[in-house]
C-alpha cells in the first residue's frame with residue numbers, strides 16, 4: 185500500500201517524480217488542480233471534482249483533455265496504491281516550453297498526481313472548535329478557478345498560525361466575508377444558514393454543495409447571500425467546509441467567541457449528516 189505519484193501516464197514512487205524546470209505551472213502558476221479524497225476504499229464525489237477540473241481548464245483555455253482519460257488515470261492510481269483513506273492531488277499544467285508569457289504553440293499538458301494517506305485533523309478541533317482570524321482578501325478576481333496560484337492563501341494561513349489560530353477568513357475590501365484559505369464558510373443565525381453566493385470571488389466547493397443538499401433534504405433554511413464581519417462576529421455558529429476540513433466548527437474569530445464559544449447544535453448535526461453520506 186504505497187503512496188504514489190503519476191506523471192503523464194506513468195506511476196512511480198513520489199520521490200522519483202520530477203517535472204522540467206520550464207513547466208509553466210512552475211514558472212507562471214499556469215496550472216489547475218483538484219484534491220479528491222477517499223473513504224473506506226471509495227473515491228468521494230469524484231464526478232463533481234471532474235466537473236470543476238473541466239471548468240478550471242476551460243476557463244484558462246487549456247486544450248481539452250478527455251474526462252474519461254482523467255477519470256481512468258485517477259482510478260488506476262487509486263487502485264494501484266490500494267490505500268482506503270487516500271487524498272489524491274491532481275495538477276494539470278499548460279505544459280513545458282521556453283519561458284514566454286504567451287501560450288506556447290505546441291506544448292502538451294503536464295498531468296501530475298500525488299496520492300498520499302490522509303492524516304485526519306485532531307479530534308479536539310472538531311469537538312471544541314477552532315480559532316480563526318480575518319484577513320483582507322488580496323486574491324485575484326477569478327477564485328472560482330482552482331489554480332495553483334495560492335500565495336495569498338499560503339500567507340494568510342501562515343499569519344493565522346503565527347497568531348495562534350487554525351486558519352484565516354478572507355474578507356473583501358468592500359466588506360463581504362468570502363471563505364477560508366482552503367475551505368468555504370457558513371454562518372448560522374437563528375437556525376438559518378448563510379454562505380457566500382457562487383461568484384468568481386470564491387471556489388465552488390464540493391463540500392459546500394453537499395451541505396446545501398443536506399440542508400435542503402433536512403428542511404434547514406439556507407441563504408446564499410453576502411454578509412459582513414459584523415454578521416460573522418454576531419453569528420450563533422460558524423463553520424468551514426472542505427474535502428479534508430469536512431464540517432469544522434469555528435468557535436473564536438479575531439479573539440472573540442462565536443455564540444457561547446462552544447460547538448453549536450446545527451454544526452454538530454451537519455457534521456453527523458455529512459459523515460452519514462460518507463458512510464453510505
Ligand SMILES: Cc1ncc(COP(=O)(O)O)c(C=O)c1O
Nearest residue numbers: 366367368387389390391426427
Ligand atoms: C479556497 C478554497 N475554498 C473552498 C475549498 C473547499 O472545496 P472542496 O469542498 O471542494 O474541498 C477549497 C478546497 O481546496 C479551497 O481551496
